[in-house]
Amino acid sequence: MPSMNSSEVATAMAGSYSNAAQAHVDTSFQSLTLHMRAIWVDRADGLWLYVEQSLATTPEKPYRQRVYQVVDGLDATSVECRIFDLPGHPLQFAGAWSEDRPLDSLTPDLLSPREGCTITLRRDALGEWLGTTAQNECATTYHGASYATTTLTLTQRAAKSWDRGYDSSGKQVWGSTTGPYDFVKSSKP
Numbered sequence: 001m002p003s004m005n006s007s008e009v010a011t012a013m014a015g016s017y018s019n020a021a022q023a024h025v026d027t028s029f030q031s032l033t034l035h036m037r038a039i040w041v042d043r044a045d046g047l048w049l050y051v052e053q054s055l056a057t058t059p060e061k062p063y064r065q066r067v068y069q070v071v072d073g074l075d076a077t078s079v080e081c082r083i084f085d086l087p088g089h090p091l092q093f094a095g096a097w098s099e100d101r102p103l104d105s106l107t108p109d110l111l112s113p114r115e116g117c118t119i120t121l122r123r124d125a126l127g128e129w130l131g132t133t134a135q136n137e138c139a140t141t142y143h144g145a146s147y148a149t150t151t152l153t154l155t156q157r158a159a160k161s162w163d164r165g166y167d168s169s170g171k172q173v174w175g176s177t178t179g180p181y182d183f184v185k186s187s188k189p
Helices: 004-013 018-024
Strands: 014-019 031-038 049-057 066-073 076-087 119-123 130-131 149-155 158-166 171-175 181-187
Touching: 004 049, 004 066, 004 076, 004 130, 004 149, 014 130, 018 181, 076 130, 119 149
Parallel strands: none
Antiparallel strands: 014 031, 014 181, 031 049, 049 066, 066 076, 076 119, 119 130, 130 149, 149 158, 158 171, 158 181
């Protein structure tokens, strides 16, 4: 049974988001859409979400599709968000967030865990959930990177996500250099 903390984090994550306001003010940020939808709600091994992110101009062609498993952390004050890749070609699942029962044809054993990419979140004094991946542990080859980092700030109405890729010498090769993408929730699923 998930704790109140992991339930709160999963509930805060679920919804549809946009950073259009940020992109309008600061053209160094692309306008993106982000959808996070609860899946497999009858499972007892954590809270599961399907995640889809795309350019606002091409929502039918997401560039990031993942499954998150939200579970209690190693202590009473933390929550872990474990990251998984979908099987096969991810675009076959594009738009699944809008279905009545997303990804019902899949089971967790068909997913590939992204080792080292777990985000550990803790609540700060303001009630926001703050988290990050472990330094240098989330391996990737995307755009010439060796590893990626993610920093996440989460509230019930917004998510600030800062994804960056680094080469083997520690030089940043992709992602924002000025700060996080500022997503505002437009709806709950």
